Amino acid sequence: MYDSDDTPATRRRTVLKAAGTTLLLGGLAGCSADGDGTSTPTDTPTDTQTATAEPTATDEPEPRTESGSAGQSTAETVVEVGADGDFVFEPGTEEPLYVTPGTEVLFGWESGSHSIVVGETPDGATWDGHETVEDAGFTHRHTFETLGEYRFHCEPHRSLGMTGTIVVNETGRPPEPETEQPSTEGPVRLGDDGTAEILVGADGDFVFEPGTERSVSVPPGTRVTFVWDSDNHNLRMDETPAGSSWTDHELVENAGFEYEHTFETPGRYEFYCEPHEAIGMTGTLLVESTE
Known part of the structure; x- marks a missing residue:
């Protein structure tokens, strides 16, 4: 799981916490002690007790492609780059990753000196990968919209078999194997x-x-x-x-x-x-x- 503290949800919690603190301090200030030890409520204009509206600038949608150290995703959409220090994409190298259109895939660097160079993509696809070599902890995200097969590799370790495949189809699963029919033809x-x-x-x-x-x-x-x-x-x-x-x-x-x-x-x-x-x-x- 690749998390970031600088997400829209975190920023909203910070704004609400600040607003709550303002209300609490305002309430305490509204009461003053008289000389006889009793407290006399002080009228406070009601408009000062209205919580500040949540800023909308933080609610901008995530970009479709992002690289850095931020991001969250589920286990089903995470590709580990250099998993366990091996020259693999996991999943992607030993078997393709199947996703449905609109799935955001998070690539997380598990070891160092790796890149993502895109080889083949379907017509109309916009994914460019991340060709800069990065170290463990780096992340890259992309939302895959176009149906088809995406082939990619790590440039420094391509000769060692560090290649991967992502297939975008309607089911997000491998195609059902066809029942083999007895061939009427020989070899x-x-x-x-x-x-x-x-x-x-x-x-x-x-x-x-x-x-x-x-x-x-x-x-x-x-x-x-x-x-x-x-x-x-x-x-x-x-x-x-x-x-x-x-x-x-x-x-x-x-x-x-x-x-x-x-x-x-x-x-x-x-x-x-x-x-x-x-x-x-x-x-x-x-x-x-x-x-």
Whole structure:
């Protein structure tokens, strides 16, 4: 929870406390003691006992984007920057943060030397992030209005995978997984010429193409090139056949990056994108048996 003492509610309490003190002092002054020890009320003009009207200048609405050390938000709309000293946005890195339009998100720096550089936003969005590197205790707030996906990263630690995603949709929740229908089609067969290509994050979606919707089948000895078609993805192994020499690519990369491996060992290879595994970015590659 990131709090500030300089909020409109605090300023209102200060004004009312001051007004109450004025009334109390005025009441005491209205009574004076006579020589015989009795007190004689003194008439006080009634207009002096009217509490000062609450100033309206303090009731201006919060700006839609704000950076500094002030701000309040609920746990559901807080993103920890460098949570626990790690190079992550929490939530945002391991899985996207889903919010509804009009949600104010508070970014709170939990450790030092981090920034927020916006990479991709929906058309019409106004978020610029906060590109200045800040230390623990700093906060940045923005109200997300435009539907769509927002991708961002920490510039000093981008190569270490410190990237994040916020998705603004009508429900504020991940989409319900579709019931998988049995495919009437088999795997996509590639590699007749000894090479094959798989797009990572094809068309900006969280898929391997082919590999996610339909598995890939290649003959042994096929050199498969994984081509990054969008940002903030990596390639992790989940299941490989015994004797396989494939090593995955753990670093998060952006569009244009390529990684290749020649698959020799027959069997089933399961792989996934770690930042987006929770939303279904997984793939399957089958290396055919020669027997």
